[in-house]
Amino acid sequence: MAYFDAASAEPLHPSGREALQAALADGWADPARLHREGRRAQLLLEQARETAAAEIGCRPDELSFTSSGTQAVHLAVLGAVQARQSAARGPGRLVASAVEHSSVLNAADWLARRTGTAVTLTGVDHLGRADVTEFATATARERTLLACLQSANHEVGTLQPVADVAAACRDAGVPLLVDVAASAGRLPAPDGWSLLAASARKWGGPAGVGLLGVRKGTRWREPFPSDDRENRRVPGFPNVPAVLAAAASLTATSRERAGSDAALRALVSRIRSEVPRTVPDSVVHGDPDARLPHIVTFSCLYVDGEALVTELDRAGFSVSSGSACVADTRQPSHVLAAMGALTHGNVRVSLPRDVSAASVSEFLEALPPIVAKVRETVRTASSAAP
Amino acid sequence: MSRQQRSAQPGPGSGAQPGAQTGVRRSALGLGPRPVAPAEQPSQPPTLVLDALGKKCPIPIIMLADRIGEVRVGQTVEVLADDPAAKTDLPAWCALKSHEFVRTAALPAGWSFLVRRSY
Numbered sequence: 015m016a017y018f019d020a021a022s023a024e025p026l027h028p029s030g031r032e033a034l035q036a037a038l039a040d041g042w043a044d045p046a047r048l049h050r051e052g053r054r055a056q057l058l059l060e061q062a063r064e065t066a067a068a069e070i071g072c073r074p075d076e077l078s079f080t081s082s083g084t085q086a087v088h089l090a091v092l093g094a095v096q097a098r099q100s101a102a103r104g105p106g107r108l109v110a111s112a113v114e115h116s117s118v119l120n121a122a123d124w125l126a127r128r129t130g131t132a133v134t135l136t137g138v139d140h141l142g143r144a145d146v147t148e149f150a151t152a153t154a155r156e157r158t159l160l161a162c163l164q165s166a167n168h169e170v171g172t173l174q175p176v177a178d179v180a181a182a183c184r185d186a187g188v189p190l191l192v193d194v195a196a197s198a199g200r201l202p203a204p205d206g207w208s209l210l211a212a213s214a215r216k217w218g219g220p221a222g223v224g225l226l227g228v229r230k231g232t233r234w235r236e237p238f239p240s241d242d243r244e245n246r247r248v249p250g251f252p253n254v255p256a257v258l259a260a261a262a263s264l265t266a267t268s269r270e271r272a273g274s275d276a277a278l279r280a281l282v283s284r285i286r287s288e289v290p291r292t293v294p295d296s297v298v299h300g301d302p303d304a305r306l307p308h309i310v311t312f313s314c315l316y317v318d319g320e321a322l323v324t325e326l327d328r329a330g331f332s333v334s335s336g337s338a339c340v341a342d343t344r345q346p347s348h349v350l351a352a353m354g355a356l357t358h359g360n361v362r363v364s365l366p367r368d369v370s371a372a373s374v375s376e377f378l379e380a381l382p383p384i385v386a387k388v389r390e391t392v393r394t395a396s397s398a399a400p
Numbered sequence: 401m402s403r404q405q406r407s408a409q410p411g412p413g414s415g416a417q418p419g420a421q422t423g424v425r426r427s428a429l430g431l432g433p434r435p436v437a438p439a440e441q442p443s444q445p446p447t448l449v450l451d452a453l454g455k456k457c458p459i460p461i462i463m464l465a466d467r468i469g470e471v472r473v474g475q476t477v478e479v480l481a482d483d484p485a486a487k488t489d490l491p492a493w494c495a496l497k498s499h500e501f502v503r504t505a506a507l508p509a510g511w512s513f514l515v516r517r518s519y
Binding site for chain 1: 458459465484487
């Protein structure tokens, strides 16, 4: 049995669990109140903020806690664009790579429909890396209000050229949102962001905590009804115990990175080299070198992704897939499509921090017969069809 | 290869569109109606037509892989399909198998893909 879907949710880190237990006892009160219990909750909340800010590499007052990574992205995108829109100069433009997380693309779509913002999605190469020239050219166009680039791709693990894009954005005077959800806790946050978004469950924090970073000097205006919470950036009573657990997990994960990173990288390299050798007609996606330590994605020709995930689950391996049949929308992964990569028979393996080498060996042994079996089933079904 | 990949890249003129999955509408993104690749007029009609309409990926690809051997090298196969994944996967299969992906054309429901056998 092996859980290989850490990119969706990493199991809660033991340090996070400990912090959560302690904070449930001490941090339950409303941190905005002046009584003793409220002051205690406020103290814990500010400790968590300082801890997380130190890991991210920003000032505590630049960081707010949100209720998810998606909420952080929405607030970052809408708040930054709407702060720079004006009746006189029109709805402006937003630039994003075509392989951003769906939360970025959904926020862009919302702006386009509600405010008429033009959205330019720029291309990637076959490894999934954003084309810097195309991105920079789009950003330099008149009335570009925001550019969005992830630190690394959440499906194929390829690292994005954030430093080059950040330099282009600085030259053009355009704020840059860097979505670090896929890399936070696993790699240091890149420099050069004006806005930042992350999600705690991807680094071993609890679900329901995200990070919104707004650099000092970046124009931002609350896009939704607001209150006095989180520096007026995120409305509602914060979940102090979960925030503490998220901060504790981030520190612990970052500290242990030096030890676990090389092992994860080696296991992913092994999967990358063995799958094409042992599974006929399979292809591994993403950059073999400039990548996240724990994610690998591959596609197997003539296989239905849903059947593959189901068979792997039956054999005790929990993976995810970007194939259309696995998505609620019945659409294939927009990331794989943008790369021009095969979308059917797709499997994403993302290794949690405590993965055993033995479980990866078992997976590599189980995969070829499972693919062969699913191929046989698909073929039988297709020839039986009228 | 680059051309085949190009055809699957997002943006105007592409078969694959991020919005397709995320619900981002092309009109909202200022992309206008989905164009198709310039219609390369084949000098003659395709040698073989495979009707995969109503079939989910990977069946259209399996049909093509099974039957491309029925045409001679240099001849073409037209695949009709309406599964959205086919838009990405037909060109990707051609790239993987080193056959020539000639073009995509929109049908009232679905698409026509033209593939030339290269070896």
